[in-house]
Amino acid sequence: METVFQIIGSLGLFLFGMRLMSDSLQKIAGERLRSIMRTMTGNRFKGIFSGLLVTTAVQSSSATTVMVVSFVNAGLLKLREAIGVIMGANLGTTVTAWIIAYFAFTFSLSSIALPIVGIGMIVVFAAKKQNIKTFGEFLVGFGLLFMAMSYLKDSVPDINAHPEMLEFIKSYSHLGFLSILIFLLFGVILTLVVQASAVAMAITMTMVMKGWIDFDLAAAIVLGENIGTTTTAILASMGGNTNAKRAAFAHMCFNIIGVIWMLFVFTPFTGMVNDIVNGWFSSSRAAAEAVGNVEVLRITGLTEKLALFHTMFNAINILVLVGFVPQLERLVCYIIKSKPNEKSSTPYEHLEYLSNHFNEMGELCLFEGQKEVVKLAEMSTKMFNGFTDIFQKPDEDLSDQINELRKIEEDCDKLAYALTNFFIQCTSHELSEQSTNTVVKNMVIIAELEDMSDCCYRLITLARKRYRKQFKDHMLQSPAFVQFCEEIDKFLLFAHRMLLQQNITSEDLENAIKTRTMLDKIRKSIRKEVIAEIELGAASARGGILFIEILGQCEKIGAHSMNILEALQNPSMLFAGPKIAKGQPVLQN
Structure with missing residues (x-):
């Protein structure tokens, strides 16, 4: 029970650090972000670029998608344009996976995370200019984020110390394609529970690092997280008009269609990602073996594989579906029909x-x-x-x-x-x-x-x-x-x-x-x-x-x-x- 509370506390600290970083970035770059938002209207490619930039800046695809649903609800953004922004948001959120993979697992930041928080607090209290204070808040959020990752890694027990858990997971991990579907569903449920794809990604990377699951099953969880994260936009659209609901549903359709085609090429695709990352680390492997640091290399390779899989999947999904945006628009309009005599929101x-x-x-x-x-x-x-x-x-x-x-x-x-x-x-x-x-x-x-x-x-x-x-x-x-x-x-x-x-x-x-x-x-x-x-x-x-x-x-x-x-x-x-x-x-x- 103590382990469960430690994991929950670590996730809470992680969420708080992410929120603090996101809010600080919005304060620092708020006007620039609002200028980017003004360019969202136009063609779908401009929308993709806008969604990518805004989501990368605020580190939250939920913020971007909720904003898009709001714009559509107000009639300020057309459904076809909104689909483009949502595509860009999907790609922008993969930056979070790279931040977690590189900073939280590649480098040992646990020793400097607390000093970063301390420096940030000094800046917050000592600085006179608001922008410098906000930068201090960003440092605090940054430090808390990686303190949380350190606590999470320490809280999750090593699989070798719990052979009974290993046997339980093995019973679901050797079922072939059915295992992929089971862990995909787990990814959907995980994201629904934590309501943050960044947290779900952090949990997935920790499970891989601790040896609970291999890369293929972790990739299946990532696919599930792509579906689970669409619920934020769905919930946000509940109080909106028909077009708002269509925009949220288009987000879900886009991700589900991507997951469907990925399942057909799942094994060769994960094999390709494996080969790419192994190629990156081929020159470092001999040096790591010479100094006995193979474990760090193994962890780094696994987390980078997940980050690369997440990015490549979303990038290729955009390339595949960007030409079918009009058809996707017609599909969601066919499924979610306009209500009789419905008025646009005042x-x-x-x-x-x-x-x-x-x-x-x-x-x-x-x-x-x-x-x-x-x-x-x-x-x-x-x-x-x-x-x-x-x-x-x-x-x-x-x-x-x-x-x-x-x-x-x-x-x-x-x-x-x-x-x-x-x-x-x-x-x-x-x-x-x-x-x-x-x-x-x-x-x-x-x-x-x-x-x-x-x-x-x-x-x-x-x-x-x-x-x-x-x-x-x-x-x-x-x-x-x-x-x-x-x-x-x-x-x-x-x-x-x-x-x-x-x-x-x-x-x-x-x-x-x-x-x-x-x-x-x-x-x-x-x-x-x-x-x-x-x-x-x-x-x-x-x-x-x-x-x-x-x-x-x-x-x-x-x-x-x-x-x-x-x-x-x-x-x-x-x-x-x-x-x-x-x-x-x-x-x-």
Whole structure:
């Protein structure tokens, strides 16, 4: 029983070390990874390359596949493109096997693992720069990972000391092809239990090293692990739409098809891997025998055989199936049929779905959140354009269009609420300094966009009131006001463009301030003219008051746009005081 708990503890430490390394790498390279993710759309080959890079960087195929399922669920990634990314993720995860084979078994890191943890902790507590602190966390995770491997090797008993266990395994290992199937099933179950293919690979390599199983049976377990690891994506897709389920199922189909063809060539394929690795070590074998270090060479050869088998299997599987991606897409669409009248997930439903899998994706989620913020800006701009269209048609009953705009305003509120919760969820996890600034910036922008959508809807209700009351004052149709609305629309489009770039230069901000000043002058000029016409009796008081209120709402929209631009440059300044455009006095009505 003590041995069992030691093995469980070693695996727990291994998982924690892997998680710490993955999180640290995401913090260090988060923005670069998000840039890679933006290139995932396109052709399947670009998707393979993206999946390979992201999975290699974060050392977790689960994070990549869950992210892909999320993208498909949101409609940001097509199913055919998603299959390419999943293929790349399968190849990227083989890097973990090489890390374990080379560092955990080839080199004796147990003696330096603890000092690495110590150095990492010193860096974490002593460093002032966040990137250096994050590198310290990476060192801690790296040290813990190989401490765990050392404990695991020591915890698993040598097979020679337990002949009864040897007899038990032999009873299943000499059944020919049936043995391959039995150990393949064991690999599936093992990965299902530990829910991490890296841990399953570490266990498999330890079993080989301790002499529990030979290379052929270990290779069969690796094939099972390739099937078992697909369950993460399957579970992640449970709350998604049909396309999300198809993407997860495509992952499973891709791996199962690969395992099926591999079983037909299993013996010659493992023989080829044997010959390749034996060729690598042929020059070292004589030297190892001379110094009596054959055991180390044997262990190194076995672990490298497994790593090479894992890599070659996934690489060849991609080469074989990459030309059949359209057929694979049709297959999963045939098996998982669309539900009648199924609607694609709304942005706010998608964000809730995304938050449920934040632990798997870490900082990579922020890219998704930023995309939805841009979507919120597009909805607000659409509402303002709807107002100008309705306002310029005072004699037409546009109730249907108004109802549609009301629905957009409700969706804006829901999306803003979901985005706020999403970014709050982000802050509950440790983020890099750059990502923390991104979260703060987006929280400020979301509040501004929500207020802007409220102002736009208020304008729509005023336009509707104008139609009901049949106000015919000529000032409501004046060229000056039409020009004013056009300039506000240009200002909104400029803010939207800067939001897409997620950056604004000092020159752009200065130009925005000049535009804001110009808009304020136009508004004041129109307001004075309206008041003068009311005093002269040329315009009705009620119509004039309604027009002045419209001007006030337009001014607020300009102010919110200016605040968004300032938040892109420095979000913290908006917490210091009233929401006033930079360099501007408090605007008077």
